[in-house]
């Protein structure tokens with residue numbers, strides 16, 4: 001992998017330079033060239049990389065090189081700190097309504113992992129002694145309702161459906177009534193995958209939103225997403241005002257630069273990460289781990305942390 | 308649509324704004340390619356070739372550069388030997404759909420099967436994803452829509468056994484095409500890749516006389532991880548081509564340039580929607596055009 005060698009490249013480029021007090025512009029430029037490439041290879045959006053590199057450069061020039069580090073490592077240290085800040089707080093909490101039920105709306109592109117993640121959330125909440133209800137609002141995809149029913153059964157959470165002949169807005173409304181009557185304190189609405197540029201389906205989502213007034217609107221994003229992540233996140237956020245992001249399929253080997261892109265365009269927290277297909281594989285988000293994953297430099301970072 | 312138009316406007320504006328060809332122009336072209344998920348390495352390779360041509364052919368008008376860039380992309384894609392056409396002339400044919408989770412394998416099977424049925428072929432679909440919730444039901448619906456025969460076991464069954472039965476059915480019923488679904492799997496999962504390799508072996512040993520297409524389905528939204536996906540899937544089961552799905556979105560799927568040029572994996576089909584007729588043959592011209600549109 002290209003990334004595994006980022007630390008090597010930096011060692012080669014800068015390692016020979018003696019740590020000589022302060023970082024010069026030349027040190028920084030040489031290091032940041034490699035950092036830029038690594039970020040792009042990790043699928044961080046082009047614009048986001050540009051802004052980021054500029055910010056790091058400003059901060060790095062003239063900063064002191066610690067005795068235990070080489071200039072290259074010093075730049076990485078700054079890069080990592082800035083990345084972690086950008087990535088936001090560690091966030092694994094859902095907004096829980098003061099008067100139940102808490103309504104959670106799942107949304108995102110096709111195949112991102114909404115239905116699976118809805119099941120995982122329900123499973124999580126069930127273990128916290130909540131009484132979740134899953135709602136099947138995907139009336140389009142073949143067997144989407146059946147899928148949610150199977151998922152619900154696996155975790156032992158009821159699933160509300162009205163088949164595929166009703167409007168998703170009506171289904172959502174009826175589900176809230178049903179949930180209230182049945183003492184469900186969390187209602188998780190699964191929706192069909194849709195493209196952010198699909199006007200009809202985006203309008204449908206807006207209508208569900210206004211009909212149920214959700215406490216959480218969670219955008220589900222595939223960790224393998226490339227440069228387009230910013231367009232997707234920006235559009236969903238513009239039209240719905242998302243409250244958070246769930247990054248799925250992080251059990252793969254994608255660098256997950258999309259996380260950084262989405263954070264920087266929406267400023268919304270990444271609340272959880274999906275770590276597998278099984279319904280207990282949902283984990284809290286760790287900004288620091290994500291930062292080193294994107295850089296592909298766990299080794300150097302642990303070295304730097306000791307410094 | 309809006310985004311596409313935005314890009315055209317952008318590149319036109321870029322080209323207009325340059326009185327001469329300089330580094331900055333190349334930087335902006337680099338941005339367009341990287342933003343299309345071409346990947347920084349492939350992008351730098353393409354830009355280098357472009358620079359050389361500009362120099363050698365003594366080109367001085369910025370607005371000529373765009374056509375040259377398109378040519379270079381086409382060239383780099385056409386350098387590999389792979390054929391962008393599906394091998395379905397001879398019968399019987401087995402098509403194995405593989406790929407990571409949620410990319411569009413099952414849906415593409417529905418679309419493909421519909422295409423074959425329209426051509427009057429006898430098609431059997433085998434439900435090789437016995438793992439995902441309601442995967443069998445989803446595929447069954449597609450087989451109903453397309454009018455193909457359907458072979459399934461129950462959830463949790465051994466997928467290789469399902470494919471085995473699919474092959475026996477294809478032989479007995481003299482099917483022209485057998486299309487096998489498989490569960491989505493991340494390429495870094497050893498056990499799941501072993502399972503796939505077993506399926507692949509069953510196809511090879513039980514149906515030696517059949518023409519084989521092993522299609523790696525790739526979501527156009529995917530970034531550079533696609534390269535890692537392709538490498539590993541190729542090792543495990545001899546991929547013959549790529550299906551690029553979800554090109555109806557704003558993502559350009561530029562990573563397939565590297566797949567085709569570096570890994571020799573030709574793109575054969577593109578998915579452009581969720582409906583049964585939203586499948587097209589891959590066309591390099593259109594693909595390259597779309598990067599700049």
Ligand SMILES: Nc1nc2c(ncn2[C@@H]2O[C@H](COP(=O)(O)OP(=O)(O)OP(=O)(O)O)[C@@H](O)[C@H]2O)c(=O)[nH]1
Pocket residue numbers: 108109110111112113114115116117138141144191192193194220248249250251252273274275276277408409439491493
């Ligand atoms: N490895 C892995 N697979 C996941 C994860 N989350 C979801 N998946 C898989 O991704 C695929 C798609 O998941 P779904 O939950 O059906 O996605 P969706 O967003 O509901 O899809 P549509 O409703 O078709 O838009 C399935 O194969 C899931 O098992 C994850 O965190 N890791």
Ligand SMILES: Nc1nc2c(ncn2[C@@H]2O[C@H](COP(=O)(O)OP(=O)(O)OP(=O)(O)O)[C@@H](O)[C@H]2O)c(=O)[nH]1
Pocket residue numbers: 110111141193195406407408409410411412413414415436439442489490491492524552553554555556577578579580581585
């Ligand atoms: N917009 C668009 N959506 C697509 C396209 N192809 C598939 N989809 C959608 O993508 C989602 C996932 O498709 P599936 O066919 O279930 O994907 P899969 O690879 O079989 O998924 P797993 O079996 O869970 O790994 C569904 O919502 C499909 O409708 C396409 O070309 N364009």
Ligand SMILES: [Mg+2]
Pocket residue numbers: 114115116138144190191192193
């Ligand atoms: Mg779903």
Ligand SMILES: [Mg+2]
Pocket residue numbers: 412413414436442488489490491
């Ligand atoms: Mg499938």
